Amino acid sequence: IAxxxxxxxxxxxxxxxxxxxxxxxxMRHNAMYWYRQDLGLGLRLIHYSNTAGTTGKGEVxxxxxxxxxxxDDFPLTLASAVPSQTSVYFCASSDGASGGGNExxxxxxxxxxxx
Amino acid sequence: xxxxxxPTEMTATEGAIVQINCTYQTSGFNGLFWxxxxxxxxxxxxxxxxxxGLEEKGRFSSFLSRSKGYSYLLLKELQMKDSASYLCAxxxxxxxxIWGAGTKLIIKP
Numbered sequence: 426i427a428x429x430x431x432x433x434x435x436x437x438x439x440x441x442x443x444x445x446x447x448x449x450x451x452m453r454h455n456a457m458y459w460y461r462q463d464l465g466l467g468l469r470l471i472h473y474s475n476t477a478g479t480t481g482k483g484e485v486x487x488x489x490x491x492x493x494x495x496x497d498d499f500p501l502t503l504a505s506a507v508p509s510q511t512s513v514y515f516c517a518s519s520d521g522a523s524g525g526g527n528e529x530x531x532x533x534x535x536x537x538x539x540x
Numbered sequence: 541x542x543x544x545x546x547p548t549e550m551t552a553t554e555g556a557i558v559q560i561n562c563t564y565q566t567s568g569f570n571g572l573f574w575x576x577x578x579x580x581x582x583x584x585x586x587x588x589x590x591x592x593g594l595e596e597k598g599r600f601s602s603f604l605s606r607s608k609g610y611s612y613l614l615l616k617e618l619q620m621k622d623s624a625s626y627l628c629a630x631x632x633x634x635x636x637x638i639w640g641a642g643t644k645l646i647i648k649p
Binding site: 515 | 582
Protein backbone atom coordinates (compact mmCIF):
# COMPACT_ATOMS: atom_id res chain seq x y z
CA ILE A 426 0.00 0.00 0.00
CA ALA A 427 1.47 3.32 -1.10
CA UNK A 428 2.14 5.89 1.54
CA UNK A 429 4.45 6.96 4.32
CA UNK A 430 5.49 4.88 7.29
CA UNK A 431 7.11 6.05 10.49
CA UNK A 432 8.82 4.13 13.26
CA UNK A 433 8.55 3.82 16.14
CA UNK A 434 4.89 4.62 16.83
CA UNK A 435 5.80 5.87 20.27
CA UNK A 436 8.89 6.03 22.44
CA UNK A 437 9.85 7.04 25.96
CA UNK A 438 13.42 8.24 26.08
CA UNK A 439 15.77 9.30 28.86
CA UNK A 440 17.21 12.79 28.54
CA UNK A 441 20.66 12.79 26.99
CA UNK A 442 20.03 9.71 24.86
CA UNK A 443 20.38 9.64 21.11
CA UNK A 444 17.31 8.71 19.07
CA UNK A 445 16.55 8.29 15.38
CA UNK A 446 13.01 8.51 14.07
CA UNK A 447 12.55 6.67 10.81
CA UNK A 448 10.44 7.73 7.84
CA UNK A 449 9.98 5.90 4.54
CA UNK A 450 7.77 6.74 1.58
CA UNK A 451 7.06 4.67 -1.53
CA MET A 452 5.39 7.35 -3.65
CA ARG A 453 8.68 8.48 -5.24
CA HIS A 454 8.07 11.99 -3.96
CA ASN A 455 10.98 14.40 -4.29
CA ALA A 456 10.29 16.51 -1.22
CA MET A 457 10.13 15.32 2.38
CA TYR A 458 9.55 17.13 5.65
CA TRP A 459 9.75 16.66 9.40
CA TYR A 460 7.30 18.52 11.65
CA ARG A 461 6.61 18.58 15.33
CA GLN A 462 3.13 19.18 16.68
CA ASP A 463 2.59 20.52 20.18
CA LEU A 464 -0.70 21.29 21.90
CA GLY A 465 -1.94 24.77 21.05
CA LEU A 466 0.65 25.32 18.37
CA GLY A 467 0.58 24.74 14.66
CA LEU A 468 2.77 22.18 12.97
CA ARG A 469 6.33 23.50 13.00
CA LEU A 470 8.85 22.54 10.35
CA ILE A 471 12.09 21.06 11.71
CA HIS A 472 13.97 20.12 8.54
CA TYR A 473 13.11 19.46 4.94
CA SER A 474 14.61 17.94 1.83
CA ASN A 475 13.69 19.10 -1.66
CA THR A 476 15.39 16.13 -3.31
CA ALA A 477 17.68 13.24 -2.45
CA GLY A 478 21.09 14.47 -1.35
CA THR A 479 19.90 17.89 -0.14
CA THR A 480 18.47 19.07 3.16
CA GLY A 481 17.44 22.39 4.66
CA LYS A 482 16.60 23.89 8.03
CA GLY A 483 13.04 24.76 8.96
CA GLU A 484 11.63 26.90 11.73
CA VAL A 485 12.88 24.83 14.70
CA UNK A 486 16.01 22.87 13.64
CA UNK A 487 18.10 23.12 16.82
CA UNK A 488 18.83 19.76 18.43
CA UNK A 489 17.82 17.81 15.32
CA UNK A 490 19.63 16.54 12.24
CA UNK A 491 18.48 14.79 9.08
CA UNK A 492 19.93 12.99 6.09
CA UNK A 493 18.52 12.09 2.68
CA UNK A 494 20.68 9.40 1.17
CA UNK A 495 17.95 8.23 -1.21
CA UNK A 496 14.45 9.21 -2.37
CA ASP A 497 12.54 6.97 0.00
CA ASP A 498 14.11 7.51 3.43
CA PHE A 499 14.38 10.62 5.59
CA PRO A 500 15.50 9.83 9.15
CA LEU A 501 15.42 12.44 11.91
CA THR A 502 18.04 12.21 14.67
CA LEU A 503 18.00 13.75 18.12
CA ALA A 504 21.66 13.76 19.14
CA SER A 505 21.04 14.32 22.85
CA ALA A 506 17.35 14.41 23.74
CA VAL A 507 15.94 17.06 26.10
CA PRO A 508 12.47 17.20 27.72
CA SER A 509 11.42 20.12 25.48
CA GLN A 510 11.63 17.71 22.55
CA THR A 511 8.65 15.81 23.91
CA SER A 512 6.16 16.08 21.06
CA VAL A 513 4.39 14.27 18.25
CA TYR A 514 6.60 14.09 15.18
CA PHE A 515 5.14 13.86 11.70
CA CYS A 516 7.00 13.05 8.51
CA ALA A 517 5.45 14.23 5.24
CA SER A 518 6.22 14.13 1.55
CA SER A 519 5.08 15.94 -1.57
CA ASP A 520 5.52 15.58 -5.28
CA GLY A 521 7.54 18.76 -5.83
CA ALA A 522 9.48 21.26 -3.76
CA SER A 523 8.13 24.32 -5.55
CA GLY A 524 4.94 25.21 -7.25
CA GLY A 525 1.64 25.48 -5.57
CA GLY A 526 -0.92 22.78 -5.19
CA ASN A 527 1.55 20.13 -4.09
CA GLU A 528 -0.31 18.66 -1.16
CA UNK A 529 1.72 17.06 1.53
CA UNK A 530 1.02 13.48 2.57
CA UNK A 531 1.64 12.67 6.21
CA UNK A 532 2.87 9.61 8.02
CA UNK A 533 1.01 8.34 11.11
CA UNK A 534 3.34 10.15 13.52
CA UNK A 535 5.72 9.23 16.34
CA UNK A 536 4.80 10.18 19.88
CA UNK A 537 8.05 10.90 21.73
CA UNK A 538 8.36 11.51 25.45
CA UNK A 539 11.70 12.64 26.86
CA UNK A 540 12.06 12.27 30.63
CA UNK B 541 6.56 37.89 11.22
CA UNK B 542 4.34 35.25 9.76
CA UNK B 543 1.02 34.52 11.38
CA UNK B 544 -1.99 32.30 10.77
CA UNK B 545 -5.07 32.87 12.94
CA UNK B 546 -8.06 30.58 13.31
CA PRO B 547 -10.52 30.00 16.17
CA THR B 548 -9.40 27.48 18.76
CA GLU B 549 -12.69 25.62 19.00
CA MET B 550 -16.17 25.62 17.46
CA THR B 551 -19.33 23.66 18.19
CA ALA B 552 -22.05 22.80 15.68
CA THR B 553 -25.06 20.52 15.38
CA GLU B 554 -25.30 17.43 13.22
CA GLY B 555 -26.91 18.28 9.88
CA ALA B 556 -26.10 21.98 10.13
CA ILE B 557 -23.55 24.18 8.33
CA VAL B 558 -20.38 25.58 9.89
CA GLN B 559 -17.82 28.09 8.62
CA ILE B 560 -14.25 28.02 9.93
CA ASN B 561 -12.31 31.21 9.29
CA CYS B 562 -8.59 31.68 8.77
CA THR B 563 -6.68 34.95 8.45
CA TYR B 564 -3.04 35.11 7.50
CA GLN B 565 -0.03 37.39 7.25
CA THR B 566 2.87 35.75 5.50
CA SER B 567 5.97 36.64 3.51
CA GLY B 568 4.65 35.85 0.08
CA PHE B 569 1.73 33.68 -0.91
CA ASN B 570 1.71 30.55 -3.04
CA GLY B 571 -1.59 29.09 -2.01
CA LEU B 572 -3.66 28.15 1.01
CA PHE B 573 -4.40 24.63 2.18
CA TRP B 574 -6.98 23.15 4.51
CA UNK B 575 -6.30 19.84 6.25
CA UNK B 576 -8.45 17.69 8.51
CA UNK B 577 -6.93 15.95 11.52
CA UNK B 578 -8.82 13.47 13.66
CA UNK B 579 -7.58 13.07 17.22
CA UNK B 580 -4.47 10.92 17.36
CA UNK B 581 -4.16 10.72 13.58
CA UNK B 582 -2.20 12.41 10.81
CA UNK B 583 -3.48 15.47 8.93
CA UNK B 584 -5.17 14.70 5.62
CA UNK B 585 -5.58 17.11 2.70
CA UNK B 586 -8.98 18.73 2.12
CA UNK B 587 -8.53 21.67 -0.26
CA UNK B 588 -6.19 24.10 -1.98
CA UNK B 589 -6.89 27.69 -3.08
CA UNK B 590 -4.49 29.92 -4.96
CA UNK B 591 -6.95 32.22 -6.77
CA UNK B 592 -9.73 34.27 -5.19
CA GLY B 593 -13.09 32.62 -4.99
CA LEU B 594 -14.87 29.51 -3.89
CA GLU B 595 -13.76 25.93 -4.51
CA GLU B 596 -16.43 23.32 -3.90
CA LYS B 597 -15.76 19.67 -3.23
CA GLY B 598 -18.81 17.73 -2.11
CA ARG B 599 -19.93 18.82 1.34
CA PHE B 600 -16.79 20.92 1.79
CA SER B 601 -16.06 24.29 0.19
CA SER B 602 -13.12 26.63 0.65
CA PHE B 603 -13.01 30.35 -0.08
CA LEU B 604 -10.05 32.66 -0.54
CA SER B 605 -9.63 36.45 -0.64
CA ARG B 606 -5.97 37.28 -1.16
CA SER B 607 -6.48 41.04 -0.77
CA LYS B 608 -7.98 40.49 2.69
CA GLY B 609 -5.61 37.68 3.73
CA TYR B 610 -8.67 35.60 4.51
CA SER B 611 -10.02 32.15 3.87
CA TYR B 612 -12.84 30.03 5.18
CA LEU B 613 -13.76 26.38 5.11
CA LEU B 614 -17.47 25.66 4.84
CA LEU B 615 -18.81 22.30 5.92
CA LYS B 616 -22.39 21.42 5.01
CA GLU B 617 -24.71 18.67 6.23
CA LEU B 618 -22.47 18.03 9.19
CA GLN B 619 -21.94 14.45 10.27
CA MET B 620 -20.58 13.13 13.53
CA LYS B 621 -17.47 11.93 11.69
CA ASP B 622 -16.65 15.58 10.87
CA SER B 623 -15.62 16.05 14.50
CA ALA B 624 -11.93 16.81 14.07
CA SER B 625 -9.41 19.62 13.99
CA TYR B 626 -9.20 21.69 10.82
CA LEU B 627 -5.80 23.13 9.98
CA CYS B 628 -5.22 26.17 7.78
CA ALA B 629 -1.77 26.44 6.14
CA UNK B 630 -0.28 29.02 3.79
CA UNK B 631 2.58 28.32 1.38
CA UNK B 632 4.99 31.23 1.66
CA UNK B 633 7.49 32.71 -0.80
CA UNK B 634 9.95 29.87 -0.03
CA UNK B 635 7.26 27.29 -0.79
CA UNK B 636 7.18 26.24 2.85
CA UNK B 637 3.88 25.71 4.65
CA ILE B 638 3.10 27.98 7.59
CA TRP B 639 0.48 26.34 9.78
CA GLY B 640 -2.25 27.68 12.01
CA ALA B 641 -2.83 26.02 15.38
CA GLY B 642 -6.02 24.42 14.12
CA THR B 643 -9.72 24.69 14.94
CA LYS B 644 -11.23 21.87 16.95
CA LEU B 645 -14.76 21.25 15.66
CA ILE B 646 -17.19 19.52 18.00
CA ILE B 647 -20.36 18.11 16.45
CA LYS B 648 -23.35 17.57 18.73
CA PRO B 649 -26.30 15.32 17.88
